[in-house]
Amino acid sequence: MASRRAAVPAKYLFNGFKAYEQPSPCFARSMATATATSETPSSNPTPIPQATLSQTHNDATLHSAPTKPILEDQVSIPPAAPAKPSYAQAFQPQPNPFAQKAQCTLYNFPSFEPTSFVSYPSTHLLLPLRKDILHRAVIFEGDAARQGSANTKWRSEVHGSGRKVRPQKGSGSARLGDRKSPMLKGGGVAFGPKPRDFSTELPQKVYDRAWRTALSYRYRRGELMVVEDEIEISGVHEDSLERYMMDILRWNKLSRNRGNDEGRSLFLTMQRREGLYKALRGDGMFKHARAIEAAWVDVKDLLEGARVIVERMALETLFEEHQSDLPERSKLRNVMPELYLQEGKVLGKRES
Structure with a gap:
C-alpha cells in the first residue's frame, strides 16, 4: 500500500515568504545610495547586538559611491503597441502580377545564336496554366475537324x-x-x-485565352524559341536540304536522336518558306520536326512536340489575333506601340 502523507494546512506553506515582505533595517541600510556621513549620530545610541557590530562599523566608515538612478529599463523587451484597427491603416494595393514583362531571347537562324531581347506583356506570355481552358479548346478544335x-x-x-x-403464315419461319x-x-x-x-460552340474570348495560355505554358518551360528573322534555308542545293536541316536539328538538340525524346519540334512561319518546307518533306524528317504556317496552327499543335520555334512576326500576329478577352488598354497595340511604328512589320501592313 502507498504510504500516507500528513496533510499540511495551507497557511503554513507560506511562512518562509514572510521574511521578504518587509526587509530588515540593516538590509535596507546597506542598499541605500546616500552616504552615512550626512547623518548625525544620536547622543544616546541604542545598544547593538554583537552580531551586527561589523555591519555597523562598515556603514559608519565606508562611503558608497553615488549612483545614477535608473529611469528607463533598457534590458527587458517593451510591450507591443496595440494594433491599429484595419480601417485606420493606409490602403496599400497588392502588386499586380499582370503588370510584369515577359522577356524573350531573340535567336538567329540557322545558328540559333542569341542576338537581342524583347519584352512582351504578361497578359500575352505569362498567363497561369489553365488545364480546363486548354481542354475545352482542344475538344472544340477536334469537333470542328471532324468531317x-x-x-x-x-x-x-x-x-x-x-x-x-414469303407468305406471312404457313411456312414455319419468321x-x-x-x-x-x-x-x-x-x-x-x-x-x-x-x-x-459535329462542331461544338466555344466563346471566342475563351478560345483566345487558351491560345495565349498555351504559348505561356511553352514559355515557362523554356520551350519557346523566337527567331528574329525569317526561318528560311537559302544557298543549299535541293538534294542536300534534308541533310542540311538534319545537321541543324542535331547540333541544336532539336531532333529526337540528340537529347530530345519528348517529340518533334514545331516551326511556325508567317508565310510558306520553300526551303524549310522542302527540307522537312522527307520521310525521315517527319518524326524530327514539322513546319506550319501561322494561319493554320491551332492550340493542339502548340501543346504537342518538344519545342516551338516561331518567327517574331508570326508570334506578334498571333498575339494580335487572339486578344479579344483583354480590355482595350491591355492590347498589344496600346502596350507596345513601337511594334507598329517599325517599317516592314506585318502588324503595320495589316492596318493599311
Missing part, C-alpha cells in the same frame, strides 16, 4: 423490289418483308450514321 460525312442507306433507299419474300430488310444481307442499315455536323 461528319459517314452515310448509310436505310431500307427505303436500297435499290430493289418491294415484293414480299415473318419477313421484302429483300431490303435490315435482317437480310444486302438490305438497309438500321439506325446507321448520316452526314451531320
